Amino acid sequence: MPNLYVALIHHPVVDKNGALITSAITNLDLHDIARASRTYGVRAFYVITPLTDQQRLVQRLTEHWVTGAGAHYNPQRGAALALIRLTHDLGSTITQVARETGHRPLTVATSARPVADQIGFDQLRAQIQSDTPHLLLLGTAWGLAPVYLQQADLRLAPISGGTDYNHLSVRTAAAIILDRLLARDI
Amino acid sequence: MPNLYVALIHHPVVDKNGALITSAITNLDLHDIARASRTYGVRAFYVITPLTDQQRLVQRLTEHWVTGAGAHYNPQRGAALALIRLTHDLGSTITQVARETGHRPLTVATSARPVADQIGFDQLRAQIQSDTPHLLLLGTAWGLAPVYLQQADLRLAPISGGTDYNHLSVRTAAAIILDRLLARDI
Numbered sequence: 001m002p003n004l005y006v007a008l009i010h011h012p013v014v015d016k017n018g019a020l021i022t023s024a025i026t027n028l029d030l031h032d033i034a035r036a037s038r039t040y041g042v043r044a045f046y047v048i049t050p051l052t053d054q055q056r057l058v059q060r061l062t063e064h065w066v067t068g069a070g071a072h073y074n075p076q077r078g079a080a081l082a083l084i085r086l087t088h089d090l091g092s093t094i095t096q097v098a099r100e101t102g103h104r105p106l107t108v109a110t111s112a113r114p115v116a117d118q119i120g121f122d123q124l125r126a127q128i129q130s131d132t133p134h135l136l137l138l139g140t141a142w143g144l145a146p147v148y149l150q151q152a153d154l155r156l157a158p159i160s161g162g163t164d165y166n167h168l169s170v171r172t173a174a175a176i177i178l179d180r181l182l183a184r185d186i
Numbered sequence: 187m188p189n190l191y192v193a194l195i196h197h198p199v200v201d202k203n204g205a206l207i208t209s210a211i212t213n214l215d216l217h218d219i220a221r222a223s224r225t226y227g228v229r230a231f232y233v234i235t236p237l238t239d240q241q242r243l244v245q246r247l248t249e250h251w252v253t254g255a256g257a258h259y260n261p262q263r264g265a266a267l268a269l270i271r272l273t274h275d276l277g278s279t280i281t282q283v284a285r286e287t288g289h290r291p292l293t294v295a296t297s298a299r300p301v302a303d304q305i306g307f308d309q310l311r312a313q314i315q316s317d318t319p320h321l322l323l324l325g326t327a328w329g330l331a332p333v334y335l336q337q338a339d340l341r342l343a344p345i346s347g348g349t350d351y352n353h354l355s356v357r358t359a360a361a362i363i364l365d366r367l368l369a370r371d372i
Contacts, residue, residue: 016260028214028355028357031355032354032355032357032358035353035354035355035358036347036354036358038349038351038353039345039347039349039351039352039353039354040347040348040349041347041348041349074202076351076353077353079351080351080353159225159365159369160369160370161222161225161226161227161364161365161368161369161370162226162227162368162369162370163224163225163226163227165224165225165262165265165266166225167221167224167225167262167263167266168218168221168222168225168361169214169217169218169221169357171214171218171355171357171358172218172221172222172357172358172360172361173361174358175354175358175359175361175362176361176362176365178347179345179347179362179365179366180365182347182348183345183346183347183348184346184347184348
């Protein structure tokens with residue numbers, strides 16, 4: 001099983017003008033990224049938000065599908081959403097992964113724009129087969145705050161579709177990244 | 187530019203028990219698949235539904251983002267949603283592509299399950315660089331009705347994440363398929 005964890009970050013992220021904001025939880029981000037994480041063998045999917053009302057929303061959602069009425073209606077959804085772990089910041093997330101694995105995870109920031117000193121998909125694909133856990137950081141809204149890109153251990157190259165347009169949703173970008181890093185059949 | 191068209195089918199599709207149904211339009215399916223289509227250079231994104239109230243919903247959504255208030259708020263969203271074309275069935279969709287390109291498109295059915303006589307991603311990736319247009323058929327709800335898989339010109343292999351779980355949303359499956367068929371940077 002690959003040594004990969006995923007984190008969806010809601011604070012601080014940037015809005016369309018580059019200002020730092022805290023974004024709201026988007027229901028389908030959680031469903032889609034949990035389903036992709038389960039499909040590709042990700043070890044856990046961290047949903048990071050400092051807002052307690054938003055944390056309660058995530059708890060209600062996961063309880064509904066993992067142990068509540070949704071578990072009977074569609075058990076496969078619960079199997080995916082059971083991967084979700086709720087944390088209030090990146091530091092406590094790193095600590096949790098370190099406790100679980102015995103190694104501090106290497107953080108991998110993602111961005112739709114090229115940044116300096118990037119790691120390519122092939123290289124990261126090889127690297128996550130090692131014993132060192134990796135924690136993939138995904139930004140909501142208009143993307144991760146610059147501090148994540150500056151302080152992360154690694155910066156993953158952006159996805160390019162071969163056009164001048166690059167505006168994928170975080171849900172679909174996450175799925176493409178997991179496919180490139182973890183797919184077995186291509 | 188690759189010779190690929192995408193169609194999102196709402197009728198007939200199957201529900202979780204395998205019964206044939208007409209599914210409702212899901213707002214984020216249209217946004218996410220339009221954005222991925224624009225990112226990867228898909229020529230047009232057909233949204234197929236026979237229900238006139240659902241067709242009106244798609245028209246209102248695209249008008250808002252392409253020419254309405256949304257076009258000012260986020261012009262990049264309009265650039266993606268402008269790829270959407272509304273049709274009432276697959277036959278009229280094939281006719282439109284044939285008129286536009288001068289060639290009847292080859293239809294490519296998709297499924298989360300293995301079916302007989304499948305084409306692999308590498309082979310289809312090579313084939314869509316030819317002059318023959320290809321029309322990728324995506325099913326909403328629990329997937330395309332069996333008739334599409336039986337009658338399509340080609341059946342694309344399912345995405346496998348290397349686990350026993352394979353329940354991606356149609357939004358994320360579409361993005362992964364487009365990345366595998368059209369990405370330039372891997």
